[in-house]
Amino acid sequence: MTITIHDVARRLNLSITTVSRALDGYPDVAVETRERVSRVAAEMGYVPSRVARQLRRRRADAIGYVLPTPQPRFADPFFSELISGLGDEAAHYNLDVLVSTAPPGEATERAMYERWARSRRVDGVVLSRMRRHDWRVDYLAEQGLPFVALGHSLNAVDYPYIDVDARAGLIALVAHLAEQGHRRIAYIGASPDLMLQTARLEGYRAGLAALDLEADPAWVAEGDLTRQGGYRAATQLLAAPRPPTAIIGANDLTAIGAMRAASERGLVVGRDLAVAGYDGVGEAEHAHPPLTTLNQPVYDIARQLVKMLIRLIAQEPLAERHVLLQTRVADPRLHPGVKAPAHTRAIEAR
Amino acid sequence: MTITIHDVARRLNLSITTVSRALDGYPDVAVETRERVSRVAAEMGYVPSRVARQLRRRRADAIGYVLPTPQPRFADPFFSELISGLGDEAAHYNLDVLVSTAPPGEATERAMYERWARSRRVDGVVLSRMRRHDWRVDYLAEQGLPFVALGHSLNAVDYPYIDVDARAGLIALVAHLAEQGHRRIAYIGASPDLMLQTARLEGYRAGLAALDLEADPAWVAEGDLTRQGGYRAATQLLAAPRPPTAIIGANDLTAIGAMRAASERGLVVGRDLAVAGYDGVGEAEHAHPPLTTLNQPVYDIARQLVKMLIRLIAQEPLAERHVLLQTRVADPRLHPGVKAPAHTRAIEAR
DNA sequence: TTGTAGGCGTTATCAA
DNA sequence: TTGATAACGCCTACAA
Numbered sequence: 008m009t010i011t012i013h014d015v016a017r018r019l020n021l022s023i024t025t026v027s028r029a030l031d032g033y034p035d036v037a038v039e040t041r042e043r044v045s046r047v048a049a050e051m052g053y054v055p056s057r058v059a060r061q062l063r064r065r066r067a068d069a070i071g072y073v074l075p076t077p078q079p080r081f082a083d084p085f086f087s088e089l090i091s092g093l094g095d096e097a098a099h100y101n102l103d104v105l106v107s108t109a110p111p112g113e114a115t116e117r118a119m120y121e122r123w124a125r126s127r128r129v130d131g132v133v134l135s136r137m138r139r140h141d142w143r144v145d146y147l148a149e150q151g152l153p154f155v156a157l158g159h160s161l162n163a164v165d166y167p168y169i170d171v172d173a174r175a176g177l178i179a180l181v182a183h184l185a186e187q188g189h190r191r192i193a194y195i196g197a198s199p200d201l202m203l204q205t206a207r208l209e210g211y212r213a214g215l216a217a218l219d220l221e222a223d224p225a226w227v228a229e230g231d232l233t234r235q236g237g238y239r240a241a242t243q244l245l246a247a248p249r250p251p252t253a254i255i256g257a258n259d260l261t262a263i264g265a266m267r268a269a270s271e272r273g274l275v276v277g278r279d280l281a282v283a284g285y286d287g288v289g290e291a292e293h294a295h296p297p298l299t300t301l302n303q304p305v306y307d308i309a310r311q312l313v314k315m316l317i318r319l320i321a322q323e324p325l326a327e328r329h330v331l332l333q334t335r336v337a338d339p340r341l342h343p344g345v346k347a348p349a350h351t352r353a354i355e356a357r
Numbered sequence: 358m359t360i361t362i363h364d365v366a367r368r369l370n371l372s373i374t375t376v377s378r379a380l381d382g383y384p385d386v387a388v389e390t391r392e393r394v395s396r397v398a399a400e401m402g403y404v405p406s407r408v409a410r411q412l413r414r415r416r417a418d419a420i421g422y423v424l425p426t427p428q429p430r431f432a433d434p435f436f437s438e439l440i441s442g443l444g445d446e447a448a449h450y451n452l453d454v455l456v457s458t459a460p461p462g463e464a465t466e467r468a469m470y471e472r473w474a475r476s477r478r479v480d481g482v483v484l485s486r487m488r489r490h491d492w493r494v495d496y497l498a499e500q501g502l503p504f505v506a507l508g509h510s511l512n513a514v515d516y517p518y519i520d521v522d523a524r525a526g527l528i529a530l531v532a533h534l535a536e537q538g539h540r541r542i543a544y545i546g547a548s549p550d551l552m553l554q555t556a557r558l559e560g561y562r563a564g565l566a567a568l569d570l571e572a573d574p575a576w577v578a579e580g581d582l583t584r585q586g587g588y589r590a591a592t593q594l595l596a597a598p599r600p601p602t603a604i605i606g607a608n609d610l611t612a613i614g615a616m617r618a619a620s621e622r623g624l625v626v627g628r629d630l631a632v633a634g635y636d637g638v639g640e641a642e643h644a645h646p647p648l649t650t651l652n653q654p655v656y657d658i659a660r661q662l663v664k665m666l667i668r669l670i671a672q673e674p675l676a677e678r679h680v681l682l683q684t685r686v687a688d689p690r691l692h693p694g695v696k697a698p699a700h701t702r703a704i705e706a707r
Numbered sequence: 708t709t710g711t712a713g714g715c716g717t718t719a720t721c722a723a
Numbered sequence: 724t725t726g727a728t729a730a731c732g733c734c735t736a737c738a739a
Contacts, residue, residue, distance in 0.1 A: 084432035094456060107454065374712095
């Protein structure tokens with residue numbers, strides 16, 4: 008059925024050994040032989056069986072990524088951008104990307120990683136959305152399965168990661184809002200066991216402190232990084248006796264949910280209430296009005312992570328084991344070339 | 358290093374054959390033996406090597422999906438929902454999902470499918486965003502690699518698919534807008550070689566014809582299914598001498614881009630202009646104002662596609678080879694429990 | 708009910 | 724420079 012190395016060898020009157028080495032570019036093959044082999048192999052449409060090669064070489068030629076899906080129906084552009092970055096970079100190295108889905112922290116998730124680790128289905132793993140004490144880190148380290156992460160946890164184990172300085176980012180964002188006159192700034196966060204929550208909440212508080220702004224505990228709400236979560240939390244915040252005039256969401260989806268809550272309450276976002284997010288997913292840019300957001304170059308981070316992982320797998324040294332990126336406030340009103348509708352001016356109101 | 362079936366067999370003083378059969382649940386194993394084997398195997402943390410099994414069984418235990426990424430940075434929630442559906446369903450069957458990325462119609466894309474087909478890396482493939490004459494269909498059929506599709510093309514080859522009756526959907530959508538008093542309804546489509554464009558444009562036209570509404574060719578614009586495309590097309594439409602009062606986007610991203618174009622022009626969407634989309638991605642629901650959209654249950658479709666693909670791979674008969682789903686207009690204002698802000702009432706204006 | 712042995716398609720070792 | 728042969732880890736026809 009499928010063409011094997013035997014077929015090619017037979018046709019050439021050569022041994023499979025020679026064919027194999029010719030195709031893999033070993034030096035101890037006569038130039039002329041190599042050419043004949045490559046030509047005939049191509050003619051016959053021969054492609055080495057990946058599985059056989061994997062078994063022999065004891066490599067999977069694949070990396071894995073588990074999509075954190077809190078609910079079954081799950082649509083976050085942040086992750087489609089992440090996956091597209093992983094896929095693009097992996098393709099350069101002829102690596103496959105295995106994508107699996109699991110609700111974070113549950114048994115299913117553990118089962119996924121165990122399957123991969125035990126059956127050596129992947130050569131390495133990319134982690135994201137790190138938890139403060141992340142069992143995945145300990146587990147993978149213990150199993151000796153290479154991994155890199157988007158973000159970092161508090162585990163004792165050292166591992167390569169790329170992180171974004173969310174603390175600094177939020178300080179800047181708070182300052183940005185304060186500059187526009189806001190004094191009552193709220194924050195909708197995420198589960199406290201997530202590192203991103205730790206960093207962003209800390210940044211939010213530091214930002215307020217730096218400017219001597221009031222920090223009412225009632226202005227800190229917990230979301231779940233979904234639009235629904237943002238919607239619910241914002242609804243509560245806005246119904247309080249002293250509602251905020253600006254809301255920062257821990258990610259863009261949260262912010263978008265908050266915008267909806269605001270407009271359902273009859274507030275015009277950008278006039279009656281400022282809403283800011285974090286991610287820089289394209290969605291934000293096209294929100295109405297455009298969302299002020301902290302830009303994270305997810306796509307590039309994903310590609311970089313794959314590069315790091317590959318070096319790690321090959322046991323080559325890494326130039327930088329820990330990368331900390333700075334992020335900037337992207338206020339669409341400041342974008343050159345984009346006309347800013349008057350009503351997106353965020354001002355103190357109510 | 359890793360525990361193999363040999364280790365387990367040795368520990369039990371059994372042959373690997375017996376261990377293998379005991380674990381795979383063959384009937385010709387003594388009950389007591391089976392129990393001992395399972396217990397010890399579990400104790401030792403033995404998991405069969407997937408690669409070895411694949412080589413032997415000549416199956417990949419994986420399905421593939423190529424994400425259509427027109428640009429490198431790519432973030433469409435539609436696809437993250439699709440992937441999460443594929444992943445969830447595949448997990449039930451202990452199947453891996455290989456995700457690759459490629460710009461549609463280019464050499465890279467072809468290379469991806471060839472790699473998978475030739476090296477038998479996957480047992481089957483899920484296609485989406487079908488082109489009118491889709492080379493993938495002919496190629497995969499010729500290679501004998503099982504596949505199912507979200508949508509269908511015009512190729513002569515017959516294959517299992519799930520499609521959404523976009524024609525009927527658009528007729529309903531046009532009627533819905535007309536009911537609200539709109540007479541100048543525009544449509545922003547996609548590349549004409551996409552089947553979805555064929556069906557949606559046809560539905561749009563049929564919808565207008567059914568109600569004897571004017572069909573000005575200038576009201577049909579070409580987008581590219583991205584927010585940017587929707588933004589550009591809408592900008593042009595709105596700048597025309599007789600601008601439309603309602604715009605239908607071929608997908609939700611297009612519609613969201615159009616909304617931005619409108620608000621930049623100083624129009625209030627929902628009051629001065631109605632905008633409708635197609636996808637039912639969560640994003641739409643939380644747009645501001647919520648977007649009228651045709652709901653496609655992508656997540657469920659994805660799961661159903663995996664089920665079909667598995668039967669196809671197992672060469673079991675399919676109950677239905679071609680599924681045509683109906684879609685309904687989801688107007689957020691009609692959602693129970695969600696208060697409709699007055700300004701989302703779409704009315705004839707300008 | 709259990710074991711022996713061959714083979715899935717490669718790559719790697721060693722000898723020719 | 725090339726070839727015979729032994730793995731890689733598992734499954735399965737066949738024999739015991």
